[in-house]
Amino acid sequence: MSAHGVPAAPARAPSSGAAFDVAKVREDFPILKMRVHGKPLVYLDNAASTQKPYAVIDAYNVFYSGCYSNIHRGVYHLSETATRAYEDAREKARAFINAARVEEIVFVRGTTEGINLVAQTFGRSRLRAGDEVLITWMEHHSNIVPWQMVCEATGAVLRVVPIDDRGDLMMDEFEKLIGPRTKIVGVVHVSNALGTVNPVKEIVRLAHARGVPVLIDGAQAVAHTMVDVRDLDCDFYVFSGHKLFGPTGIGVLYGKKKLLDEMPPYQGGGDMIRSVTFEKTTYNEAPYRFEAGTPNIAGAIGLGAAIDYVEGIGRDTIEAYERGVFARAAEALEEIPGLRLIGTARERTSVLSFVMDGVHPHDIGTILDREGIAVRTGHHCAQPVVDRFGVAATARASLALYNTNEEVDALVRGLGKVREVLS
Amino acid sequence: MSDLRDLYQEVIIDHSRHPRNRGKLEGANRSAEGYNPLCGDRFTIQLLVEGGIVRDIRFEGSGCAIATASASMMTEDLKGRPEGEAEERYRRFREVLTGGPAGGDGEEGGDLGKLAVFTGVREFPVRVKCATLPWHTFEAALREKKDPVTTE
Numbered sequence: 001m002s003a004h005g006v007p008a009a010p011a012r013a014p015s016s017g018a019a020f021d022v023a024k025v026r027e028d029f030p031i032l033k034m035r036v037h038g039k040p041l042v043y044l045d046n047a048a049s050t051q052k053p054y055a056v057i058d059a060y061n062v063f064y065s066g067c068y069s070n071i072h073r074g075v076y077h078l079s080e081t082a083t084r085a086y087e088d089a090r091e092k093a094r095a096f097i098n099a100a101r102v103e104e105i106v107f108v109r110g111t112t113e114g115i116n117l118v119a120q121t122f123g124r125s126r127l128r129a130g131d132e133v134l135i136t137w138m139e140h141h142s143n144i145v146p147w148q149m150v151c152e153a154t155g156a157v158l159r160v161v162p163i164d165d166r167g168d169l170m171m172d173e174f175e176k177l178i179g180p181r182t183k184i185v186g187v188v189h190v191s192n193a194l195g196t197v198n199p200v201k202e203i204v205r206l207a208h209a210r211g212v213p214v215l216i217d218g219a220q221a222v223a224h225t226m227v228d229v230r231d232l233d234c235d236f237y238v239f240s241g242h243k244l245f246g247p248t249g250i251g252v253l254y255g256k257k258k259l260l261d262e263m264p265p266y267q268g269g270g271d272m273i274r275s276v277t278f279e280k281t282t283y284n285e286a287p288y289r290f291e292a293g294t295p296n297i298a299g300a301i302g303l304g305a306a307i308d309y310v311e312g313i314g315r316d317t318i319e320a321y322e323r324g325v326f327a328r329a330a331e332a333l334e335e336i337p338g339l340r341l342i343g344t345a346r347e348r349t350s351v352l353s354f355v356m357d358g359v360h361p362h363d364i365g366t367i368l369d370r371e372g373i374a375v376r377t378g379h380h381c382a383q384p385v386v387d388r389f390g391v392a393a394t395a396r397a398s399l400a401l402y403n404t405n406e407e408v409d410a411l412v413r414g415l416g417k418v419r420e421v422l423s
Numbered sequence: 424m425s426d427l428r429d430l431y432q433e434v435i436i437d438h439s440r441h442p443r444n445r446g447k448l449e450g451a452n453r454s455a456e457g458y459n460p461l462c463g464d465r466f467t468i469q470l471l472v473e474g475g476i477v478r479d480i481r482f483e484g485s486g487c488a489i490a491t492a493s494a495s496m497m498t499e500d501l502k503g504r505p506e507g508e509a510e511e512r513y514r515r516f517r518e519v520l521t522g523g524p525a526g527g528d529g530e531e532g533g534d535l536g537k538l539a540v541f542t543g544v545r546e547f548p549v550r551v552k553c554a555t556l557p558w559h560t561f562e563a564a565l566r567e568k569k570d571p572v573t574t575e
Binding site for chain 2: 358359360362366367370379383386392423
């Protein structure tokens with residue numbers, strides 16, 4: 001845990017990829033031994049959700065069989081144990097993204113709820129008619145629709161930063177679009193449809209120069225790269241547990257304490273109050289003010305276990321290993337005749353979206369499935385970005401730390417089979 | 424491999440690569456749009472119905488091999504049929520693909536004629552909607568339903 005709390009130094013040398021034993025890592029994920037249609041599972045849909053290591057699965061078992069109760073309520077032993085485990089998970093999340101204070105970590109259901117929370121509390125209380133919310137063309141629907149909803153309610157206007165043909169954000173357009181009416185910027189750290197890594201630190205710098213706060217959707221980033229919210233200086237950072245080898249139904253909203261303290265509550269109920277009478281209710285402080293009702297206690301503990309797992313390997317090690325597999329995959333796909341990669345941004349990670357001449361992505365998905373290969377097909381909940389490239393849908397292979405070069409080869413063979421079947 | 428060939432039969436591949444009756448239908452008097460929000464596929468079916476008979480039918484749009492072949496073969500199957508019979512074909516196609524009773528002549532989907540090649544789609548549940556989308560859209564056009572059809 002010594003790395004916790006230490007801001008990422010730019011000069012830090014990545015750990016040696018050689019120290020990373022992918023075969024050993026694969027042993028940690030029981031589902032990877034599975035066979036599908038008689039073939040070994042090749043799971044390449046990690047951008048949708050990641051598989052779970054024993055460490056996470058066992059955390060549930062230990063919690064439910066040894067120390068389960070509700071939290072923040074009882075004075076008895078079990079409740080104290082459960083509360084401690086839940087709050088320990090919050091501390092793990094804090095250290096994971098290097099937040100300054102544990103009160104800045106709000107547990108939510110996932111990235112979607114985190115963004116909705118910010119839109120409905122921060123957004124709703126601050127936006128007025130004519131104000132602007134600035135997002136980008138490569139946002140997931142979860143960083144579009146919550147803002148559209150709050151714009152509709154307040155009369156604010158949604159503005160969108162365009163992207164170029166490679167899938168890079170047009171930063172000159174960003175600088176033109178951010179203006180005196182901009183009240184918040186929402187930007188995805190890593191695009192789930194294109195794999196583009198956005199220059200989020202630069203975006204925060206430019207926005208702060210105009211006094212505009214920034215929310216970063218980190219759903220696709222946290223499993224692949226180091227995230228340091230203090231180094232980024234972002235105002236909000238949101239991610240989901242299930243894309244970080246953790247459980248579904250749990251995620252983290254990081255918000256700077258000053259902003260969280262000023263924001264009205266999200267949902268009303270138990271645990272988010274200080275005192276309740278029929279005349280007047282006073283609200284609890286952040287983060288509890290935003291965690292009404294019994295939270296996903298086991299989910300938070302499972303997320304804590306997932307963070308421990310990832311930190312045990314080391315994010316630099318993971319990043320270095322994945323970079324090798326990704327480069328090999330990108331190169332192999334580019335060599336396939338009639339295949340076009342959608343998204344060739346300068347900096348990319350983990351996601352390879354593509355289309356094939358004369359073949360619909362749906363058919364690619366079905367034929368690969370018969371080869372045991374799981375890829376996603378469709379618009380990946382990012383319809384505007386897929387439209388931007390003039391296609392209705394793409395096939396998407398997305399990597400995680402347990403994917404291998406052999407699996408990349410299997411994908412390439414599978415795409416050969418696609419041609420064979422459909423011609 | 425054999426199971427993939429059950430889905431991607433040669434006649435399906437042929438129709439998907441060389442769809443029949445694709446393009447705008449001049450003089451159409453009924454039309455509807457169908458959409459699969461999961462994959463973004465979109466079809467427009469246009470009809471010329473005169474004297475209770477589907478005189479002509481064409482489709483626009485594109486989708487996966489299954490959906491495109493289904494649209495193409497549907498237009499061939501329905502052209503010239505009386506409305507009631509066409510509607511019965513729709514009902515029967517849907518029934519066979521969603522696991523309804525076997526075809527009339529004892530063979531599964533046998534009464535479907537050429538369309539029986541689509542019975543292989545039943546083994547691929549997530550793909551059934553691809554095959555039925557053009558048919559649902561046809562039915563909406565025939566009945567002059569106003570709302571666009573979606574698979575969801």
